[in-house]
Amino acid sequence: MIKRMLATREFALFVLLILVFSGFSLFVDGFLDWPDLFRQSRYWAVMGMIAVPMTFIITTAGIDLSVGSIVALAGVVVGLLYGDAGWSIWSASAAAIFVGALAGAFNGGISSYLRVPPLVVTLATMALFRGLAMGLSRARSLGGLPQGFRWLSNGNVLGFLADANGQPYVPFSFAMMLLIFGAGWVLMRKSWVGRFTECVGENETAAVFAAIDVRWLKALLYTASGLACGVGALFHTALYATAKADTAVGLELEAIACVVVGGTRISGGRGSVTGTLLGLLIIGVLRHGLLMAGIRQQYVVIYVGILVIVAAVLNERIALRKGGVA
Amino acid sequence: MKFAWIPSLLFLVALTSCGPTEPAPLASDTPAAPVADETAEPVAEPAVDAPAESLTIGVMPKLVGIDFFNATERGAREAAKELGVELVYDGPVTNDVQQQVQMVETWLSKDYDAIAVAPNDPDAIAPVLEDARAKGSAVIAWDADAAASARDYFVSQCSPESVAHALMDLVAKNCGEDAKYIILTGSLTAANQNIWMGEMEKYRQAKYPAMTNLSETPKVSEEDQALATQVTTDILKAYPELDAIFAITTVALPGAAEALKNSDRREQVYLTGVSTPNVMREYIEQGVVKEFVLWDAVDLGYLTVHVAAAAAKGQMDPAQATFTAGRLGAVGVANNVVTLGAPIVFSKENIGKYDF
Numbered sequence: 173m174i175k176r177m178l179a180t181r182e183f184a185l186f187v188l189l190i191l192v193f194s195g196f197s198l199f200v201d202g203f204l205d206w207p208d209l210f211r212q213s214r215y216w217a218v219m220g221m222i223a224v225p226m227t228f229i230i231t232t233a234g235i236d237l238s239v240g241s242i243v244a245l246a247g248v249v250v251g252l253l254y255g256d257a258g259w260s261i262w263s264a265s266a267a268a269i270f271v272g273a274l275a276g277a278f279n280g281g282i283s284s285y286l287r288v289p290p291l292v293v294t295l296a297t298m299a300l301f302r303g304l305a306m307g308l309s310r311a312r313s314l315g316g317l318p319q320g321f322r323w324l325s326n327g328n329v330l331g332f333l334a335d336a337n338g339q340p341y342v343p344f345s346f347a348m349m350l351l352i353f354g355a356g357w358v359l360m361r362k363s364w365v366g367r368f369t370e371c372v373g374e375n376e377t378a379a380v381f382a383a384i385d386v387r388w389l390k391a392l393l394y395t396a397s398g399l400a401c402g403v404g405a406l407f408h409t410a411l412y413a414t415a416k417a418d419t420a421v422g423l424e425l426e427a428i429a430c431v432v433v434g435g436t437r438i439s440g441g442r443g444s445v446t447g448t449l450l451g452l453l454i455i456g457v458l459r460h461g462l463l464m465a466g467i468r469q470q471y472v473v474i475y476v477g478i479l480v481i482v483a484a485v486l487n488e489r490i491a492l493r494k495g496g497v498a
Numbered sequence: 499m500k501f502a503w504i505p506s507l508l509f510l511v512a513l514t515s516c517g518p519t520e521p522a523p524l525a526s527d528t529p530a531a532p533v534a535d536e537t538a539e540p541v542a543e544p545a546v547d548a549p550a551e552s553l554t555i556g557v558m559p560k561l562v563g564i565d566f567f568n569a570t571e572r573g574a575r576e577a578a579k580e581l582g583v584e585l586v587y588d589g590p591v592t593n594d595v596q597q598q599v600q601m602v603e604t605w606l607s608k609d610y611d612a613i614a615v616a617p618n619d620p621d622a623i624a625p626v627l628e629d630a631r632a633k634g635s636a637v638i639a640w641d642a643d644a645a646a647s648a649r650d651y652f653v654s655q656c657s658p659e660s661v662a663h664a665l666m667d668l669v670a671k672n673c674g675e676d677a678k679y680i681i682l683t684g685s686l687t688a689a690n691q692n693i694w695m696g697e698m699e700k701y702r703q704a705k706y707p708a709m710t711n712l713s714e715t716p717k718v719s720e721e722d723q724a725l726a727t728q729v730t731t732d733i734l735k736a737y738p739e740l741d742a743i744f745a746i747t748t749v750a751l752p753g754a755a756e757a758l759k760n761s762d763r764r765e766q767v768y769l770t771g772v773s774t775p776n777v778m779r780e781y782i783e784q785g786v787v788k789e790f791v792l793w794d795a796v797d798l799g800y801l802t803v804h805v806a807a808a809a810a811k812g813q814m815d816p817a818q819a820t821f822t823a824g825r826l827g828a829v830g831v832a833n834n835v836v837t838l839g840a841p842i843v844f845s846k847e848n849i850g851k852y853d854f
Contacts (some may be wrong), residue, residue: 208607216599311686315621322625412599412622418685419596419622463604470562470591 181435181490185450192454196461203464207341214325214411216456217345218243218404219423220449224356225397227448230431232373232390233440236397237294238279240423241301244416246272248305251314251415261321269402275301276398280391298424304477305417313454314415320435325411329404345407352400356445366443369393373440430455456481547578553611555806558598559589560616560641565774566748566795569854573799579595580824581807586610593682593721595619602626606633612810614802616641620689626773636809640802642689650809652835653802655793662697662839664791665770666706669742670769671787679742680733681716682726682750712737719750726753734761745771751790755781773846775844775852789845795854798838801826805836
C-alpha cells in the first residue's frame with residue numbers, strides 16, 4: 173500500500189518540490205521567508221484557478237487555449253461596467269463571471285455539438301475573445317477600481333499564521349485557489365464527474381456505449397473553465413489594479429504547463445488535480461527562486477521550459493512501464 | 499519508483515549549474531568588485547561620501563535583448579562603476595507589464611536600496627511600486643513614466659513636446675507644410691507613443707494647420723518588426739495621396755523602412771520616426787530614411803543610475819531646478835521629473851558617432 177503510494181507520480185513530484193525548495197532555501201539568501209513567498213503566491217493564484225478545470229479538459233484529451241483571452245475579456249467587462257456604466261463593483265464582478273461562463277459555454281457548445289476539435293475552436297476564440305476585449309475597451313487601460321475590490325488580491329487571511337508584526341500573510345487569492353483545488357480533487361476522485369471524465373479520455377467510443385452523455389459532459393467542462401476564468405479575471409484585475417485587453421497573454425500556456433508537469437497526459441485518460449497543484453508550486457517556486465538567485469529572466473524561461481519537457485518525458489515513461497494504461 | 503529520482507537529479511544539476519552563473523553578470527562588468535567586497539571593504543574606492551555599505555540598485559528596462567535597452571545598460575553600468583554601487587539590470591523578455599510586476603516583487607524580497615523601472619503600463623506597475631516605496635526603496639521610473647503617486651522621480655529622455663516638434667518639423671521641411679501623413683505606433687496603450695501623438699496633433703493645429711493626418715487612429719505594429727513591414731506595405735497601397743509616414747517605435751521604423759525600400763513609392767514618401775542608430779544605419783546609408791529622431795540611450799541609462807543612487811542616499815532635492823549627473827553635468831529637474839535633454843536628429847552626417 174505504502175509502496176504503491178511511493179511509486180506514484182504525485183509522490184515523485186512532491187519529492188521534486190521538496191528538493192527544489194530546500195535547494196533554494198539552502199543556497200539562495202533571502203529565499204526562505206514565508207511572508208515573501210506567500211506574497212509571490214498571489215501571482216500564481218489565477219493560473220492555479222484556471223489549471224483546475226484545465227486538468228479535467230486535458231483528461232478528456234481536449235484543450236482550452238482561450239483562457240487567457242477570457243480572463244482579459246471578463247476583466248474588461250468589470251472595468252467597463254464599473255468605470256463607464258457606473259455599476260457597483262460587485263454587480264460588475266458578477267457580470268464578469270457570467271461573461272466568462274458564457275464564453276466557456278460557447279467553446280464547449282461549438283466543440284461538442286458542432287463536432288469541431290477543441291484545439292481549433294479555442295484557437296479561434298482565443299483571437300475572438302481577445303478581439304472583443306480590445307474592441308469593447310477601445311484598447312484603453314481601465315483603472316480606478318475601488319480599494320475593496322483590490323482587496324481580492326491584496327488582502328490576507330488566516331490570522332493564525334501571522335508574521336512578526338502580527339499581520340496575516342496568506343493571500344486571500346491563494347486561499348481561494350486552494351479551495352478550488354480542493355473542490356477539483358473531490359470532483360475528480362470522489363464523484364461521477366471524475367470517473368466519467370477519465371472514461372471519456374480513455375476511450376470516447378466506449379464511454380458513449382456506456383451511456384455517458386459525452387457531449388454534454390464536455391460542454392460542461394468548457395463552461396466550468398470559462399467560469400473559472402471569470403472568477404480568475406476578478407483576482408487578476410485586482411492584482412494589477414487595471415483591466416486591459418492585452419493582459420494575461422500566455423496564461424493558457426502557463427496553465428497547461430502546470431497540468432502537464434503535474435502528470436496529466438495531454439493525450440487524455442488520467443487526470444490528477446493534486447499533480448496540477450504540485451506542478452503549479454514547482455513552477456512558481458522555481459521561477460521565484462531562480463530570480464532570487466540572480467538568474468536573468470531570459471534564462472529563467474529556459475529552465476522552466478526544460479522542466480516541462482522533463483516532466484512530459486517522465487510521464488510517458490511511467491505510463492509505458494505501467495503497460496500504457498496508467 | 500526508480501524514476502522518481504530522475505527529476506530530482508536533474509534539478510540538482512539545474513540548481514548547481516545556476517549557482518556559478520549567479521556572480522557572472524557582476525564579474526563581467528566590474529571585474530574586481532566581488533573580491534573587493536570581501537577583502538578590501540574599508541578601502542572602498544569612492545571613499546568621498548559613499549556610505550560604508552554600498553548601495554544596490556535594480557534597473558529594469560521594458561524588455562531585454564533589444565539594442566536600445568542594451569545601450570541603456572552600458573550607460574547604467576558606467577554610472578554604477580563610477581559611483582561604486584552594485585547594479586542589477588534585468589527585465590522581461592517581452593514588453594509585458596505582468597512580468598515586470600512579478601520581477602519587482604522579487605526585488606522587494608531582496609530589499610534593494612533603489613528600484614528604477616521603465617514600465618510597460620503606468621497604472622499596472624503602480625501597486626507594486628507603491629509597495630516598494632512603503633518598504634523604503636527609492637523608486638524611479640525611467641524611459642516611460644509610472645503613475646506619479648508610485649514613484650519618487652521620473653527620468654525622462656526628453657520632453658514629449660521636443661520629440662513631437664522635432665518629428666513634425668522634419669516632415670514640414672521635407673514635404674512642405676501641407677503634407678498628408680500617417681502614424682505607425684506600437685500598441686494602442688503604449689504610453690510614450692500616445693503622449694507624442696497628442697503633442698504632434700497639438701503642434702500641428704498650432705503651427706501646421708494645413709497638414710493632414712490621414713488616419714485618426716494610428717496604425718498598430720505591436721513592437722513587431724515584421725508586422726510593421728506588412729502594415730506599411732498596406733498603408734503605401736491604401737493611401738495614394740500619402741506624403742509622409744511617422745513610425746514612432748524603435749521597431750516600427752526599421753520595419754516601415756524595409757517596406758518603403760521595396761516600394762515603387764520610395765522617392766515620393768518621406769519616412770521618419772523614432773528608432774536606434776544601429777538598426778537604422780543601413781536605411782540611412784541607402785537613403786531610404788534621411789533623418790530620424792532619438793535621444794542618447796547610453797546617457798539615459800547613465801542618468802537613471804545617477805538619479806537612483808542620489809535618491810537612495812536622500813541627496814535628491816526636489817526644490818533644485820538642476821541635478822548634476824557625472825559627465826552629463828547639470829540636467830533639468832521640475833516636478834520630480836529629471837529630463838535628459840533635447841532629442842538628437844540622426845542623419846548620414848552624424849550616425850557614425852553612435853553605437854546602439
